Amino acid sequence: DLTPVIFLHGMLGSKEMWDNIPQAIADETKRKIYVCDARNHGENDHTDVFNFDLTVEDLFNFMDRKDIPKAILVGHSMGGMTSIIASIKKPERVEMIFSVDIFIKKIPKEMTEKLTQFTTLFANTVRNIPKETPESEVVKTVVTRLYENFPEDSDFQKEKESMMKSKYNFKRKPDGGYDVSFNEDAILKFAKDADQYECVPDGQFKGPAYFLYGTKSDVQVSKEETNIKMHFPEAKLIAFEGATHSLHIDFPDKFIKTLLDYL
Secondary structure (H helix, E strand, O other): OOOOEEEEOOOOOOHHHHOOHHHHHHHHHOOOEEEEOOOOOOOOOOOOOOOHHHHHHHHHHHHHHOOOOOEEEEEEOHHHHHHHHHHHHOHHHEEEEEEEOOOOOOOOHHHHHHHHHHHHHHHHHHHOOOOOOOHHHHHHHHHHHHHOOOOOOOHHHHHHHHHHOOOOOOEEOOOOOEEOOOOHHHHHHHHHHHHHOOOOOOOOOOOOEEEEEEOOOOOOHHHHHHHHHHHOOOEEEEEEOOOOOOHHHHOHHHHHHHHHHHO
């Protein structure tokens, strides 16, 4: 029996962000594919506490419930960090990982400050969209309005195009207006303390590990190669030229092909 693949999305996202990538992998590999919402995101439960210990625990609980002894993990950003920690904590439960545009270290303060600023602006922008806006236009309207807050030379600008193509999962409020599907309070609380939080445990994952990264991303995974290889001796870094942080949205075909090459 082939090992199943579990896709884990990034912060503020939801399972929809993978678009048709999981289906393409299922069709080509005939593996069982699971696409999950993290806690405090999408259709999953909202809880007051939120950190990587919990997302890792949630992942293993999900695997237990679905009777998955061992999985292949594909995680973007926050989901990548979850995959990294999970594979080091319980290597016997992970066959290989694909980590998408994330490093192995404490989250730097400037990054958590950006997350706080972005989360608040994003949530407020969504809540202020006129309720008569058709659902097909919401992402475009939100992103256009959101980016009016950032100067032309802002680091945020380079993500605009991939955000325009993103399958955000917005929900409707009782009054018919729009709202974000993530738990803003829990994420802001997480961001406030995240730079104090030693994410990655000691130890190694000796299985296959692929670190995909965008050359235009602020995360700068390529600078972390030495540190990555301390934890993942078999790690292979794969650059996506011209891609931003959401490289699977920028280059979905190349992303699918890369996964298939190594699966």
